[in-house]
Amino acid sequence: MTDATQSGPMLAADGTPLKKSLARSLRRRKLRALALVAPLLLFVMLSFVIPIVSMLLRSVENSIVAETLPLTVVELKNWDAEGGELPDEALYAAFTKDMVAAVEAKTHTRLGTRLNYEQTGMSSMFRKSGRKIKRLDPESDAPFKEKLIEIHDGWGDVETWRTIKTHAVPITNGYFLNAVDMRRTPEGAQAQPEDKQILIKLFGRTLFMSLIITGSCILLAYPVSYLLATLPMRVSNLLMILVLLPFWTSLLVRTSAWKVMLQQQGVINETLVWLGLVADDARLVIINNQFGTIIAMTHILLPFMILPMYSVMQTIPPSYTRAAKSMGATNWTTFWRIYFPQSIPGIGAGSILVFILAIGYYITPEIVGGTKGVFISNRIAYHISSSLNWGLAAALGTILLAVVLLLYWCYDKIVGIDNVKLG
Numbered sequence: 001m002t003d004a005t006q007s008g009p010m011l012a013a014d015g016t017p018l019k020k021s022l023a024r025s026l027r028r029r030k031l032r033a034l035a036l037v038a039p040l041l042l043f044v045m046l047s048f049v050i051p052i053v054s055m056l057l058r059s060v061e062n063s064i065v066a067e068t069l070p071l072t073v074v075e076l077k078n079w080d081a082e083g084g085e086l087p088d089e090a091l092y093a094a095f096t097k098d099m100v101a102a103v104e105a106k107t108h109t110r111l112g113t114r115l116n117y118e119q120t121g122m123s124s125m126f127r128k129s130g131r132k133i134k135r136l137d138p139e140s141d142a143p144f145k146e147k148l149i150e151i152h153d154g155w156g157d158v159e160t161w162r163t164i165k166t167h168a169v170p171i172t173n174g175y176f177l178n179a180v181d182m183r184r185t186p187e188g189a190q191a192q193p194e195d196k197q198i199l200i201k202l203f204g205r206t207l208f209m210s211l212i213i214t215g216s217c218i219l220l221a222y223p224v225s226y227l228l229a230t231l232p233m234r235v236s237n238l239l240m241i242l243v244l245l246p247f248w249t250s251l252l253v254r255t256s257a258w259k260v261m262l263q264q265q266g267v268i269n270e271t272l273v274w275l276g277l278v279a280d281d282a283r284l285v286i287i288n289n290q291f292g293t294i295i296a297m298t299h300i301l302l303p304f305m306i307l308p309m310y311s312v313m314q315t316i317p318p319s320y321t322r323a324a325k326s327m328g329a330t331n332w333t334t335f336w337r338i339y340f341p342q343s344i345p346g347i348g349a350g351s352i353l354v355f356i357l358a359i360g361y362y363i364t365p366e367i368v369g370g371t372k373g374v375f376i377s378n379r380i381a382y383h384i385s386s387s388l389n390w391g392l393a394a395a396l397g398t399i400l401l402a403v404v405l406l407l408y409w410c411y412d413k414i415v416g417i418d419n420v421k422l423g
Contacts, residue, residue: 055390055394055397056394056397056398057394058175058390058391058393058394059175059176059391059394059395059397059398060171060172060173060175060176061170061171061172061391062114062167062169062170062171062172062174062391063170064107064110064111064114065111065114065115065164065167065168065169066168066169066170067107068098068102068107068108068110068111069095069098069099069102069111069164069168070098071094071095071097071098072091072094072095072098072164073168074094075087075090075091075094075095076091076161076164076165076168079091079161079165081158081161081162081165081166081186082186082187084158085158086145086156086158086161087161088145089142089143089144089145091161092143092144092145092148092155093138093142093143093144095144095148096133096136096138096141096144096148097138099129099130099133099134100133100134100136100138102130103130103133103134104134108126108127108130109123109126109127109130111126112124112125112126112127113388114167115163115164115167117178117387117389117391117392118163118166118167118174118183118184119159119160119163121154122154122160122163125152125154125155125160128152129148129151129152129154129155132151133148133151162185162186165186166184166185166186167184172184173189174391175391175392175394175395176395176398176399177189178192178199178392178395179199179392179395179396179399180199180200180399181196181197181198181199181200199376199379199396202374202375202376202379203376203399203400203403205290205375205376206359206375206376206377206400207359207403209290209293209294209358209373209375210355210358210359210375211355212294213294213297213298213301213354213355213358214305214351214354214355214358216294216298217298217301217302217304217305217350217354218305218347218350218351220298220302220305221302221305221306221309221350222309222343222347224239224243224306225306225309225310225313225343225346226313227239228240228243228306228310228313228314229310229313229314229316230313230318240310243303243306243307244303246299246300246303247303251300251363251364252363254296254299254300255296255300255363255364255367255368256367258292258295258296258299258364258368259287259367259368262286262287262292262295262296262368263287264283264284264285264287265283266287268284268286269283269284269286272284287368287370288368288369288370288371288372288373289369289370289372289373290369290372290373291373292368292369292370292373293364293365293368293369293373293374294373296364296367296368297358297361297364297365300364301354301357301358304350304353304354304357305350305351305353305354306350307350308346308349308350308353309343309346309347309350310346311346312342312343312345312346312349313343313346316339316342316343320338320339320342321334321335321338321339324337324338348411352408352411355407356404359375359377359400359404360377360400361375361377362374362375362377362378362380362381365377365378366378366381376396376400377400379396380393380396380397380400383396
């Protein structure tokens with residue numbers, strides 16, 4: 001009887017098998033933990049994930065042409081866009097029927113705005129033509145070809161119909177091509193005219209200046225962090241307040257202050273002229289260019305580099321440096337071979353934080369950068385708020401996100417993300 005009892009499964013207090021009871025208890029804990037974080041997950045999904053995914057989908061979504069001109073799109077499939085001849089009467093009749101319905105639904109202006117991104121003048125052509133096309137009867141006013149050309153001579157231009165056909169696809173790569181200074185044409189992807197090739201240059205400038213700002217922050221933050229970590233706690237706390245003080249001031253105020261200081265009649269130039277270091281008629285141009293952007297953004301992002309460095313340096317035992325010196329090492333050897341390697345994780349953490357913040361900044365470059373110191377983020381903001389070309393803005397944002405992820409992956413392969421610490 002005793003052997004049989006020992007060979008059977010172990011039971012819990014309620015008589016159920018112990019393994020089953022433990023699994024049920026663990027499942028209850030997981031469900032309880034999920035219930036606690038569910039409101040936060042729901043909030044993040046609704047306010048962050050879904051809007052971002054929806055915005056990124058706009059970089060390839062292009063259903064407006066097919067939805068607004070369904071009959072025209074069908075007829076365009078049978079038209080030879082490379083032949084150089086205008087479409088036949090059937091296409092003009094289908095277009096008239098689609099436009100009458102679009103004018104009644106008030107969607108023709110949205111279509112014109114979309115096509116205007118690809119060919120200048122399309123927006124006004126759709127808007128002006130809509131007022132007269134709505135008077136036509138698609139059933140009894142045929143033929144329509146000459147009437148449409150009489151309404152607006154743009155309907156007699158082959159390029160107009162080539163543009164509509166090229167961008168009639170529901171999923172397009174046109175926005176991404178525009179984001180890299182190219183364009184979608186019936187013949188395939190082609191380079192934009194030279195006077196419109198600016199986005200690749202902006203991407204390069206953004207990456208270059210972000211790296212310069214990150215390097216400047218490292219050089220300025222390292223000695224400050226070292227002092228904070230090595231000085232007595234009373235003095236260190238006082239200095240830490242000065243480091244955190246910029247967080248209590250509006251970003252817009254700090255940026256505007258730099259605009260006042262950097263201008264040719266500003267504090268810096270006036271001081272240099274007063275000291276006799278710069279002639280009054282040769283004041284430094286340190287605003288509305290890359291130099292002004294680098295100075296202002298380095299100042300703004302410096303605390304984000306100091307804090308990770310300080311948190312790591314604070315954990316380095318002072319006994320290591322004392323032991324090195326007791327064995328005859330010089331101050332420089334002690335720092336370079338003992339202290340600096342242990343502070344590298346803090347440098348890595350601060351660099352990632354500052355670089356990612358810098359690459360997406362647009363307020364500071366907009367105020368102090370002028371035309372030569374703006375980032376690609378300023379162009380994204382322009383297309384979202386001014387030109388309303390959300391598709392191109394989404395494509396630019398997607399490319400920027402991909403570049404950051406690629407650089408993050410390279411950093412992980414070269415340095416190792418596991419070596420990054422915050423203390």
